[in-house]
Amino acid sequence: MPETSSLLSLSKDKIRILLLEGIDGSAARQLEAAGYTNVAAETGTLPPGELAERLEDVHFVGIRSRTKLTEEVLQRASRLAAVGCFCIGTDQVAATAARRLGIPVFNAPYGNTRSVAELVLAEIILLLRGIPARNAAAHRGEWLKSSEKAHEVRGKTLGIVGYGHIGMQLGVLAEGLGMQVVFFDTAPRLPLGNARAVAALEDVLAAADVLSLHVPDTPVTRGMIGELELGAMRPGSHVINASRGGVVDIAALAAALRSGHLGGAAVDVFPQEPASTRDVFASDLQGLDNVLLTPHIGGSTHEAQQNIAVDVATKLVQYSDNGSTVGAVNFPEVSLPEHVSARRILHIHRNEPGVLTAVNQVLAASGANIAGQYLQTLPDVGYVVMDVETNDVAPLLGGLGALEATIRTRWLR
């Protein structure tokens, strides 16, 4: 069983934080600036046995994608209050098990937005100038000095599918170069700048000189750009995919490029990607001079790593200082005002009928005045935060800890 009051009475410098996998140094600086000076950083992963052992004594852990936090590891980590994934994905963590143990998991889904948008912007210019083919030819000793199929981007139309964080940022940057931007999104999105929303995917396909895809991986988006859609694009137009590998039918794209219907493509994500840098990459798009192939590096920049480090470190600090779970991927999301004078008690419990009544009975019996109460639940776990005016929290913590449904209780100094 997890300790029920793992951070009870600990001052910030006693809260132990372990950062693994070479997380950017700005994370430790952010934590230290907030008073969390007990930070240990490792450049790599830890072998599974050592990981479980180290985590037994740690209050917060920061990982990237290679550290696997299984249910077994989490169960042993009885002091662990939260996990920070200093990356986009959280598949490496048993997030449901973490929730049931009262451990929120945070990540940084948008820290690399700008990096993706900048890469795509560069690719738009390169594709419209026919650079990929000229570059490939020059490497072979050929001199393709001509203006054939070389265009400025100014005045051309960029079609964006998926006008979310990346799509919007790209649209703004492309307008800065004088492009016209049209977009299609299934959710209503306010156009930025002079971008224009269209009602259907076909409208973007018909309008675009360059089509850029920025949708998530869903059953609907998987294969959403296939033979039919590519056929509906303008002759000589270009396709860019830096979203998810399954969105474009690669065989259909290769065929449209080989036939000359499309002028070029840039692809960063693939249905099958090598698991590591040691594995071989194979794609139907290899050998096509007018295609830019990149190894899923759209978001891989130093600046993105820094953004991610600051973002996740801030979320951990907010949770530790304030109890806020905003941005947690597995937890009831509670956004809280700063706690100033009242004592703040955080109670994580199994979401069963009658729990809140029982919590309030404990509060009533203690005689403490409740200044504020915030509750959010998921089907299996509830999170209630209470600001109480009392000089002695011990009876309250004892009463809450004794409730059958309690997973964890902590209080903030």
Ligand code: NAI
């Ligand atoms: P986001 O969630 O902010 O935006 C996605 C947008 O797509 C939303 O506005 C959503 O309403 C829209 N959408 C969903 N289904 C749609 C459909 N069927 N048709 C049209 N629009 C649809 O996501 P964000 O951050 O902009 O990321 C976009 C994609 O880029 C994601 O797939 C993400 O995994 C990928 N990505 C790739 C990176 C790389 O290294 N290449 C790095 C970062 C993100």
